[in-house]
Amino acid sequence: MKFKTKGLVLKTQDISERDRLVWVLTDSHGILRAFAKGAKNIKSPKCAGTGLLSYASFSIFEGRDSYHIDEADAIEQFIGLRQDIESMSLAQYFCELCLNLCPTGQEAGDYLRLILNSLYFLSNRKRPALQIKVCFEMRLITLCGYMPDLVMCAGCGVYEAPQMVFVPHTGKLYCAACADRLGVQGVLLPAAAVTALRHTVYADFEKLFSFGLKDELLEPLSLASERYVAYMTQKDYPTLQFYKSMHSI
Ligand SMILES: [Zn+2]
Structure with missing residues (x-):
């Protein structure tokens, strides 16, 4: 099954000379761990889109027990x-x-x-x-x-004091x-x-x-x-x- 989502790359791990594994916080699936084949090729748009702290639009294939990133287009690189x-x-x-x-x-x-x-x-x-x-x-x-619970003092109920202890x-x-x-x-x-x-x-x-x-x-x-x-x-x-x-x- 294939789907599109947007997300931020929170962590990357190189798994070979060409491929990387990424952890992406997506809006639709929460944190998702996915393989990005060929992502280390700097000519590939996937390279920027799957780098650390890239916010990107992803096209993802969901396999039987893993996710694979087909496409990644960077939206914001901070x-x-x-x-x-x-x-x-x-x-x-x-x-x-x-x-x-x-x-x-x-x-x-x-x-x-x-x-x-x-x-x-x-x-x-x-x-x-x-x-x-x-x-x-x-x-x-x-x-x-x-x-x-920051509404009031947990001891006496006062809302404001010159000094409070959290x-x-x-x-x-x-x-x-x-x-x-x-x-x-x-x-x-x-x-x-x-x-x-x-x-x-x-x-x-x-x-x-x-x-x-x-x-x-x-x-x-x-x-x-x-x-x-x-x-x-x-x-x-x-x-x-x-x-x-x-x-x-
Ligand atoms: Zn008090």
Whole structure:
């Protein structure tokens, strides 16, 4: 059976001098692992279309136990990412998260839209990298069914306080006074960072990336979101460690 779909290449593996194996996040079938014969021939359109972080239109043949890419026409290559190792390393962390968390064998348009928009902003440097990272992490984990409870302090119910503590292993917020009284450990966030964190979870998708926050508040916010993802998925991400080693230079 043959079908057409659009998708983003999250991972590639060379399997011979001519052929590669690719993992593609598609809108129609979620993550799909497919063989791309002759894809390493640079004269073939399949070469660009099946490269890492290519968003392409695919024509795919579904065999008895494997998928084969017949055609791949690149739509977007995110050139800006390829010129900057820090942005590229963050993009690879996004790919690793998707490989771990996106569905297989079912529609995944919301996941694809999220990573495409994140890569677009990262590639064009339209937003600070850490802001894109927080938006991507919080929205992805929410799509996966792990929505944190950021509405109010879990201790006293207050909506806003000058400082609040986000607890990554429960996804709950506490005002500083309750955190102190209850002995709760977490990431301390000033009110503006709490507002931004709420935005990443509750805003309409069209407005997801549209907020401003001082650079010094992006650091604790980024720590809160990456720890929440790590706790909820029970996994450490080597690509995140690599990005952080780049980011601190
Ligand atoms: Zn409280």
